[in-house]
Amino acid sequence: MYQHQGEDVFVIDGHIHMWDASEENIKHRGGEQFIQCFYDYHTAFTPEERQRGMDDYRKFTPEDVKRDLFTNYVDMGVYQPTHLHEFYTEGFNTVDDLGETLYQEYPDRFVLNGRWDPRDGEAGLKELERQKEEYDIKGAKVYTAEWKGDSKGWRLDSDEAFEFLQKCADLGVKNIHPHKGPTIRPLNKDAFDVADVDLAASSFPELNFIVEHVGLPRLDDFCWIATQEPNVYGGIAVAAPMALSRPKKFSEIMCELLYWLGEDQLTFGSDYGIWDPDWVIEAVMETELSADQHAEYGVEFGLEAKKKLMGENIAELYDIDIEERKKAFRTDAISEEFGLGDSYDTAAPADD
Amino acid sequence: MSHTATPNRPGSAGLHERIRARLDRVTDPELDESILELGYVDAIEINERTATLRFTLPTAWCSPAFAWMMAVDARDELESLPEIDQATIELRDHMHEQEINEGVNDRLPFADAFPDADGEVRSVRATLDDKARLSRQYVAVERLLAAGLSAEQITALTPADLRFDRDVDPRMEGARAAIAVGDGAFSVSVPARPLHRYLRKARDVGYAIEDDDPLFLTPEGEPIATEEFELVHRRGRLARTNVTGQGGVCEALNEQRREKLDRDGPVILEAN
Structure with a gap:
């Protein structure tokens, strides 16, 4: 679980994929253009040392997804399918791709x-x-x-x-x-x-x-x-990675969103695998509004707002009880595999 | 920005300046910023009385409709110069570069160059122009607020209250404009460029034409009542954040792409 200034932040990544844009699966030139375009977005925003090669980027396996999410601060992921059957023989990122794989094994870790x-x-x-x-x-x-x-x-x-x-x-x-x-x-x-x-x-x-x-x-x-x-x-998927390389623009966008929608109406998404979640989460969590922005917009983007953005709001939409999940995650298979159990322990609120 | 000076050709430096001034008006319609400023232009080649402009967009899949608008506008702006009889546009590394280059250079309508496209360029342009109008209004009004004008004074302004200095190009840094306030009782001096940029776009969209039209309008194109000034101004700010925010996305894509293509720009070259 992510820690910010000594506090736990339960992260539900609201926008994840598991796609197959391998050459065998592409049936229309639009399919190649689509993945190339994603790759442009990937390299434009990802820190150089974290950039993937194109071959690595074409296809994500269940093993990749599991490791890339849960060892990179994500506690749960919301899978957003993108079928694109006109471009890809077996589809790009279908409901069943996750439904028949990771979702079977780890239903508590995903919203499908x-x-x-x-x-x-x-x-x-x-x-x-x-x-x-x-x-x-x-x-x-x-x-x-x-x-x-x-x-x-x-x-x-x-x-x-x-x-x-x-x-x-x-x-x-x-x-x-x-x-x-x-x-x-x-x-x-x-x-x-x-x-x-x-x-x-x-x-x-x-x-x-x-x-x-x-x-x-x-x-x-x-x-x-x-x-x-x-x-x-x-x-905020796609706006979020700007938090690292274009922090002023990101914070301006956040100011507008907080001003017009308010902190209860916003959800976070890394857009994985366009980007890996760890650095996006860090950059968003580290975002501070300037004094000018506070004065101009009259909004706050403190820990409370960030926790809502990172998980609490989408938990509400999907009836997820975060405290209950934390308890379950102390000993679930994912925590066992990656040694994450302790991180959920410290988060336990006092029951008595 | 690099610039190949040609001191032994009298008058050509002036031409370069004017080329830049013309291209300053050619914007990426989605970002409302000039293609020069955005770093899309690779080279401008001048050969006797013809010009060739080469440009590259932040991705190969940028909207062909937007690419088309930039290409047509650049061609028309270059050809508006008395020294240039014909301008050729060369969009590079775009998935529709052939359709766009042939279409624009052969002066075809968009629908002929893209028979598959539904809809047409004009309405897309009108929508984006109107957003740009609102975003520019925000910047202009910020200047007026900074100069001490009140909401009441700003909403009452008409184009007749705005005077640009005749001797100075209002687009230049340091150029000033005078705003007449209180039925002309006094006037306030403000930077000319944001006002000039706003007025040009407003007029493109069909507002602030007559002397007694309102100078500033709501997003819906109505006169602004004083009590709604604040909300309209905040919506203008939002329009501004939208274009600069999207600008951030495009800028990152563009930087990365130019590095990959090893492409600097822009340079004005004289072929002879």
């Missing part, structure tokens, strides 16, 4: 999210039911810019998407994570536009919408929507 796409129609609704039945998913990642046939994306506020959102509400899949990140793809249609979150969130107040990557580069649109919808949250 489902995934749906309204363009899949009836079959997609059936698949969502299967995911619920098989893994009891409580959340789903949606990727509005995914290609399918001639379509280069879809909107969350479409009739078709509403049918799936209704299904999620019926099934108790209450956390929807729309990916809204930098414009890479598609051509000129802005499928990562955040405006569609607005109507979806107000139409489904029983669901939570955790906008991944806080809409960058549409932070302004995102914050404005989030102030008006109480069930909209911001996931």
Whole structure:
């Protein structure tokens, strides 16, 4: 468990992957471009001594994921699937990739999210039911810019998407994570536009919408929507690594998020394997707002806010009892394997 | 920024200056900063009355629509100079460099160069211009607040209240502008560049055209009531943080990429 100024910080990494972009799995040139683009992001932000080689980066095995997360300050990981079947024969990072492997062995260490796409129609609704039945998913990642046939994306506020959102509400899949990140793809249609979150969130107040990557580069649109919808949250994956190499820009973004959304509406994500979690967690935890920023924004980013960001907020969304997990993790298989048990011991609060 | 001076060609240094001034107006539409400032330009080659501009973006997969806008704008700005009859644009190391270079140099519409693309460039540009307008408004209004103007005075301003010094290029460091306050009873001197940058973008979007239009507007394009000034200004700050924050992402990608490609820039070269 991560320690900050002598205090324990329980880290739930809200955005992790386990992908396969090996050459054998790529079936469309978009698949190669996609992983190359990820790699550009990897090398642009990762400290030189921590950079991976491209071969190492193409594919992550369950063993890699287990070691890379749990020996690098992460206590639990929220898996966010990205199927991309148009690009990859077996998919890039599918629900079952984790569901059939690590999730079977270590269900307490992961939140396994489902995934749906309204363009899949009836079959997609059936698949969502299967995911619920098989893994009891409580959340789903949606990727509005995914290609399918001639379509280069879809909107969350479409009739078709509403049918799936209704299904999620019926099934108790209450956390929807729309990916809204930098414009890479598609051509000129802005499928990562955040405006569609607005109507979806107000139409489904029983669901939570955790906008991944806080809409960058549409932070302004995102914050404005989030102030008006109480069930909209911001996931800071992609903004987070800037904490190391662009600390001023990161703290400005944090100020805006704290100002418009508040410290209860934010979740952390390393975006593993784009980046490894340890240095991202350290850099975010070490972030201090300047006196000018305090004066200008009137917000705090102290230990309490950081603990919420790093785990407490997302624990609430997924009904995770952190104290209970800490107790369980003192002796679970992961702690045994990596010798982590003691770190959970010190965290035990006095019961009497 | 390196610069190959050519002292034995009278007048050419002036041309270089003007090329820079022109390209200063060509922005990455998402970041609202000039392609020169952002370090995208690799070289500008001048050969008699033609110019070739080579540039590289932070990734090979940057939005082709944005790349298109930068290429078209650079071509048009260069050709607006009396010394340049024709400008050729060469986008390098981009997955759509061929479509973009051929399209822009053959003066095709975007839809012809990218028949698969749905939507068109104009509406994307309009959306981004409007965000840039708000972000620039924040910077300009900060200057006015720093100069002592009140919310009431700022929201009452019209383009007629803003005077740039005629003899100095308002984009230059140190250039000043005068703001008439209280029905012209007195005037306040402020740096010209942020006001000039704001007004140009506002006018691109279609605001602050007439002398009695409001100078500053809400994100939705309405006049600002004094009591909503604070909120509008904070939304402007947010728009500003968005572009500079995304700028941080692109800057990191760009630095790393230029290192990988071993590419410095920009240099203005004279072929003869």
